[in-house]
Amino acid sequence: MQPFLLLMAFLLAPQAEAGKIIGGHEVEPHSRPYMAYLRVKKPGYTARCGGFLVREDFVLTAAHCQGCNITVTLGAHNISNKSESTQQVIKVKKSIPHPKYDRKTKANDIMLLQLEREAKLTNAVSVLRLPKKGVMVKPGMMCRVAGWGCYNLINTSDVLLEVQLEIQTDDLCNSYRSYNKSIEICVGNPNKIQSTFSGDSGGPLVCGNLALGIVSFGNDNGKPPRVETKISSFLSWIKETMRRFQLQRPD
Ligand SMILES: *[C@@H]1O[C@H](CO)[C@@H](O)[C@H](O)[C@H]1NC(C)=O
Ligand SMILES: *[C@@H]1O[C@H](CO)[C@@H](O)[C@H](O)[C@H]1NC(C)=O
Ligand SMILES: *[C@@H]1O[C@H](CO)[C@@H](O)[C@H](O)[C@H]1NC(C)=O
């Protein structure tokens, strides 16, 4: 099992049907128009990740979703359904992982993808807002994560699924040796099995209407709590990087 394929959490209640997600649900098609589906070519295989549109020409995702070749699909609900005319498939021109991303500890797990062409904004494709400086997540806040990732340890989903996740205290994630509260968020109440589900790495943690986190890592067993990259700690990097690469555009 590749850890990055094992996205957010899932748990079966003792009396639940096998294979059924607890707490996750299929979203209304195109109700999360910022969601990006990433096909990531790695040496020898293809992985999937989530991401989200932050500007017409940039998608934000996790640095561990880096691959030799990434294709972005916007405006999708069922990624296997070729009849969805809302879908925009765009190649990545340049992937820019955070320069201090640490493969081992997963610190600074954030990456910008510059698209080969601008996305066309439609009812099914739009930009998700980033927080202003100083916006903080607080334990107890309910947020949500969507993805096409695993809905159990084995199977991925064709359609976009979503789950509510509760922000936890940093103490709870100190069980992860590398957890760093200044750049990471601890999510998913381990006692509330109905609030867990599997989403994609790189997808946004959405609180209110703002992207506050990026799905990063957790235990291989898929159980909460999970660790997300804290977007508010990377706002200047995001801004500066988008400005720098825009200036390099020939036109
Ligand atoms: C995964 O999907 C396959 C094929 O659709 C199915 O046969 C299998 O039962 C699923 N596994 C689980 C654990 O749901
Ligand atoms: C990247 O992947 C896409 C879709 O799988 C393919 O069409 C394209 O040729 C690939 N590009 C490179 C440089 O491998
Ligand atoms: C997604 O689309 C494919 C191809 O049209 C179809 O076979 C599959 O059943 C759809 N999945 C869901 C969950 O609707």
Ligand SMILES: *[C@@H]1O[C@H](CO)[C@@H](O)[C@H](O)[C@H]1NC(C)=O
């Ligand atoms: C595929 O997408 C089209 C257009 O949105 C829709 O009408 C159709 O029901 C979908 N098919 C499946 C199997 O989900």
Ligand SMILES: *[C@@H]1O[C@H](CO)[C@@H](O)[C@H](O)[C@H]1NC(C)=O
């Ligand atoms: C946590 O992250 C901050 C910001 O990048 C860094 O300055 C600090 O050294 C990190 N702490 C540990 C224990 O790695």
